[in-house]
Amino acid sequence: MKDITKVIIFFLLLMIALPFYESKRVIMWDSPRGENVFNVFHGFVLVYAQGAESIKTGLGFNKKSPAINSLGPFVATTSAALGLQPTSTDSQLPATTISHNQMTFSPPSSPYRFLLVGDSFMAVMGGVGDILESSLVRFKELAVLRVGRVSSGLSRPDYFDWPNQVRQLIANNQPNIVVVMMGTNDAQSFEMISPEGQREIFKYGTQKWEGEYRRRVREFLNIFQENHLLVYWIGLPIMKDPVYSEKIKGLDLIYEQEILNFSNAQFIPTWGLLADQNGNYAPSLLDIKGRQMATRVSDGIHLTTFAGELVARQVLEIIKEDIALELKK
Amino acid sequence: MLFPTFEFLAFFAFVLALNWLLKKWPLVWRLFLLLVSYYFYALWDIRFLGILIILSLFNFAIGWFIEKNFWQAKKFALFCGVAADVLALGFFKYYDFFRVSAETFLPKLGFGTNLPFLEIILPVGISFYIFRAISYLADIYQQKIKAERSALDFGLYMAFFPYLLAGPITRAGEFLPQLKNGGAKVIEDLYRHFSLILFGLFKKLVLSSFLVLNLTDDIFAVPENHSALGIALAIVAYTLVIYFDFSGYSDMAIGFAGLLGFKTPPNFNFPYLATNLKEFWKRWHISLSSWIKDYIYIPLGGNRKGAAKKHFNLIFSMVVAGLWHGAAGHFIFWGFWHGLGSSVNHVWLDLKKARLSKCAAIVSVLGKAFGWVLTFVFVAIGWVFFRAESLAEGWKMLKGLFNLERPTESLPILVFVAVAGGMIFLFLEKPLLDIFSKVQARLPFILWLLFILLAFLVLFRMGPETVPPFIYFSF
Structure with a gap:
C-alpha cells in the first residue's frame, strides 16, 4: 500500500477514534467565551463528541461524577442578573446595584494565613493572584498559599472540583483568610444528574442554570463560613467583548448578592476600576505618572501587570481596613 | 487552531x-x-x-x-x-x-x-x-x-x-x-514524520504542560515566597519547558509539513547536548539563529574585520535576537547575556585552536563534561531573564537561589520525577526517535495503524485538561 493511502486511512481513523474516546475533553475545551463561528472543524468535532457522549452514556460507559451527584436537589431561583425576562418572582430580588455588606465577622489575629484561590486571574503570571501574593508576602507574620487553575470555576466540577479542593486545602493548611477570584469560565451550560440518575443539561442563561449556579456559590461560601475563614471575593472586571461582558456582569451580581448572606464575606468590585469615566471598557488607563497604560492582553479579558496591580492594590487596601498588617523590615 | x-x-x-x-x-x-x-x-x-x-x-x-x-x-x-x-x-x-x-x-x-x-x-x-x-x-x-x-x-x-x-x-x-x-509525489520518511509529531505531542502535552502547571508558573510568579531548592528546581524545569514547548511545536510543524510532502530542515538539533555556547546556537532554533547569522552578523562584517569588531558583532546580533522576542529589558538582557557568553566562548575556542590550552586537550573528556555543565547552567540562567516579567523579577529569582533561610516547600514527588525524567529524556531523545521510526517501519500496516492510533490516544489522555498554549505564539 502506498504511504499516502496509509496516512489518509490513519487520519480518518484517528478522527473517528480520538474525539469519541476523548469526547468529554472535546466538550470541556469548548470555550465558554464563544468560538469563531467560521471554525467548521471545531463545530464538527464538537457535535461528533456530543453524539459520542450520548452513545457512551447509553452504553453505560459514563459513570456518574460524584462531584455532580453530591450537589443535591436542583434549586431554581430567578433574577435579572443574567438578563432574563422578568418574572413574578424577579421583583423580590435585589436591584442590580447593591451596597456592600459590612462584615460582622471578627477578623482573625496574626499570624495570617492567606489562601488565594481562583481561575486564570489567580493562576496566570501578570494576572491578579501573583501580584497580590507578592504584595502580601511583604508583611510580617503572614503566609500565602495561592492555588489557581486555568479554565476552572464553579460550572465544571468534573474538570476541577473547587469545593472539594478548598476543603482539602483548608484541612491541610488551616488558612484564616481566603481571597477568591473566579467566574471567567462559568458562563457555560452544565450537565446535571438528578439523584434518580436522570441527566439534564442546564443551558446557560436559563432560570434553572442560575438557580443551580447560585446554589454552588452559596455552597462554596458555606465551606469558608463553617471553617471560620474571612472571605474576600474579588469581582470580575468589565470585558472587551460586549456580549461576554454582559455575562460577566450577571455573574458579578450573583456573587455580590449571595455574599450578602454571609457575615464573614465581602465582595470587592473591580468592574468600575477597569472601566472608563463613562463606565465603558477601557483598553488603557492613566498610571500614576500620567502615562496611558494598557489594561488587557490581546484577548480583552486577562489583565496586564499594570491592571493587575490596580486590582491588587484595591484588594490590599480593603484587607488592611480589617486586619493590621505591618511591613517586614 | x-x-x-x-x-x-x-x-x-x-x-x-x-x-x-x-x-x-x-x-x-x-x-x-x-x-x-x-x-x-x-x-x-x-x-x-x-x-x-x-x-x-x-x-x-x-x-x-x-x-x-x-x-x-x-x-x-x-x-x-x-x-x-x-x-x-x-x-x-x-x-x-x-x-x-x-x-x-x-x-x-x-x-x-x-x-x-x-x-x-x-x-x-x-x-x-x-x-x-x-x-x-x-x-x-x-x-x-x-x-x-x-x-x-x-x-x-x-x-x-x-x-x-x-x-x-x-x-x-x-x-x-x-x-x-x-511538488512531491510521495511522502518521504513517513515514519520519521509520525515520530516527530508524536514526540512533539509528548514534549508539549505531557512534559511541558505538567511542569508549567505544577512548578514553573507558580515559582516564577512569586519567587520571594519560595525556597532556594524550589527556585533551583523551577529554573531547571523552565530550561526543560522552553525546549519541550518550542521544539515540540517545531517537531509537529515539520512532521505535518512532511506528511503533506514538504521537506523542512530541522529547527532543533538536541541543543542541550551542546558542550559549548557556539554549538548550542548551532542547535537551538536553527532557523532563527542562522537567519541572525546570515542577515545581521555576516552583513555587519562577521569575523572578517578584526577581533574587536567580531565580538561587537556577536553581542549586537544576539541583542537583536533578544529584541525579536519582544521590546522589554529582560529580553534585551537575555540577548546580551548570550552575546557576551558567545564572545567569551569564541575567545576560548580561539585559544584552544592556537594550542595555548594544552590542558584542555589532555582532559578532553572531562573538559566536555565540564563544558556541558557550564553551557547548561549558562543557558538556564539566561532563561530566567527570558521568562521573568522584567529584569528586576529575574534578579529576584536569582537572588532567591541564595536565600537559604526560607524553609523548603513540600513539592509533589511527581514534580521531581518529571524534572529528572525530563533531564534523562534530553539524552535519550535522539536514540528513542530513531528507534521509534525503525519500529514503525517494521510493523505490518494494521499493527502500525493500531500502534500509532494508540499512541495518539494515550498522549491526549496524558495531556492537560485545558487547551495548551505555546510559548512562542507570543513572539
Whole structure:
C-alpha cells in the first residue's frame, strides 16, 4: 500500500477514534467565551463528541461524577442578573446595584494565613493572584498559599472540583483568610444528574442554570463560613467583548448578592476600576505618572501587570481596613 | 487552531486528503493550500489575514523590483522593502513600548508627548513571516535565488499553515522549489514524520504542560515566597519547558509539513547536548539563529574585520535576537547575556585552536563534561531573564537561589520525577526517535495503524485538561 493511502486511512481513523474516546475533553475545551463561528472543524468535532457522549452514556460507559451527584436537589431561583425576562418572582430580588455588606465577622489575629484561590486571574503570571501574593508576602507574620487553575470555576466540577479542593486545602493548611477570584469560565451550560440518575443539561442563561449556579456559590461560601475563614471575593472586571461582558456582569451580581448572606464575606468590585469615566471598557488607563497604560492582553479579558496591580492594590487596601498588617523590615 | 487540538487534527485530515488528491492539478493544488492556510490564519482574527496579504503582495513586488534592478536602484529597493517590513513589525510589536518610553522620558527633557494609545493586537506569527520576507528580499539582492514569478507561490511561502504561527523561518530557496510541478509525489520518511509529531505531542502535552502547571508558573510568579531548592528546581524545569514547548511545536510543524510532502530542515538539533555556547546556537532554533547569522552578523562584517569588531558583532546580533522576542529589558538582557557568553566562548575556542590550552586537550573528556555543565547552567540562567516579567523579577529569582533561610516547600514527588525524567529524556531523545521510526517501519500496516492510533490516544489522555498554549505564539 502506498504511504499516502496509509496516512489518509490513519487520519480518518484517528478522527473517528480520538474525539469519541476523548469526547468529554472535546466538550470541556469548548470555550465558554464563544468560538469563531467560521471554525467548521471545531463545530464538527464538537457535535461528533456530543453524539459520542450520548452513545457512551447509553452504553453505560459514563459513570456518574460524584462531584455532580453530591450537589443535591436542583434549586431554581430567578433574577435579572443574567438578563432574563422578568418574572413574578424577579421583583423580590435585589436591584442590580447593591451596597456592600459590612462584615460582622471578627477578623482573625496574626499570624495570617492567606489562601488565594481562583481561575486564570489567580493562576496566570501578570494576572491578579501573583501580584497580590507578592504584595502580601511583604508583611510580617503572614503566609500565602495561592492555588489557581486555568479554565476552572464553579460550572465544571468534573474538570476541577473547587469545593472539594478548598476543603482539602483548608484541612491541610488551616488558612484564616481566603481571597477568591473566579467566574471567567462559568458562563457555560452544565450537565446535571438528578439523584434518580436522570441527566439534564442546564443551558446557560436559563432560570434553572442560575438557580443551580447560585446554589454552588452559596455552597462554596458555606465551606469558608463553617471553617471560620474571612472571605474576600474579588469581582470580575468589565470585558472587551460586549456580549461576554454582559455575562460577566450577571455573574458579578450573583456573587455580590449571595455574599450578602454571609457575615464573614465581602465582595470587592473591580468592574468600575477597569472601566472608563463613562463606565465603558477601557483598553488603557492613566498610571500614576500620567502615562496611558494598557489594561488587557490581546484577548480583552486577562489583565496586564499594570491592571493587575490596580486590582491588587484595591484588594490590599480593603484587607488592611480589617486586619493590621505591618511591613517586614 | 493549535496543533494539539481535536479541531486541528480534523482540519489536517481534510487538508491531507485533498492535498494528495489535487496534486494532479498543480495550480488547483497550490491555490487550495493557499486558501486553507488563509482560512487557518483568519480563524485567529480576520484582520490578521489582511495584514498578511498586504505584506505578501508588497514583498512580492519589491522582490521583483530588486531582481529587475529598475533604475539601477536595487539597493534602494532592498532598503525600502526591509525598512517597511521592520516598520510593520515595529509598529505591531514595539509601538506601545516606545509610546510608554517616550511618555516617561520626553517630559523629563521638557518635551510633551502626543503619541496616542492604540489598542494594538499583535498578529500571531508576524515575527516569523516578516523574517521570511526579509530573507527572501536579501537572497534576491545577493543573487542566491531568483525572484518568484508566481504571486500564488510567494503567498504560500509566506502563509503555509504548518510554519505560519511559530516557524520554522523557512528560506525561499528551500520552500519555493517544492511547489513546482505539483511538488512531491510521495511522502518521504513517513515514519520519521509520525515520530516527530508524536514526540512533539509528548514534549508539549505531557512534559511541558505538567511542569508549567505544577512548578514553573507558580515559582516564577512569586519567587520571594519560595525556597532556594524550589527556585533551583523551577529554573531547571523552565530550561526543560522552553525546549519541550518550542521544539515540540517545531517537531509537529515539520512532521505535518512532511506528511503533506514538504521537506523542512530541522529547527532543533538536541541543543542541550551542546558542550559549548557556539554549538548550542548551532542547535537551538536553527532557523532563527542562522537567519541572525546570515542577515545581521555576516552583513555587519562577521569575523572578517578584526577581533574587536567580531565580538561587537556577536553581542549586537544576539541583542537583536533578544529584541525579536519582544521590546522589554529582560529580553534585551537575555540577548546580551548570550552575546557576551558567545564572545567569551569564541575567545576560548580561539585559544584552544592556537594550542595555548594544552590542558584542555589532555582532559578532553572531562573538559566536555565540564563544558556541558557550564553551557547548561549558562543557558538556564539566561532563561530566567527570558521568562521573568522584567529584569528586576529575574534578579529576584536569582537572588532567591541564595536565600537559604526560607524553609523548603513540600513539592509533589511527581514534580521531581518529571524534572529528572525530563533531564534523562534530553539524552535519550535522539536514540528513542530513531528507534521509534525503525519500529514503525517494521510493523505490518494494521499493527502500525493500531500502534500509532494508540499512541495518539494515550498522549491526549496524558495531556492537560485545558487547551495548551505555546510559548512562542507570543513572539
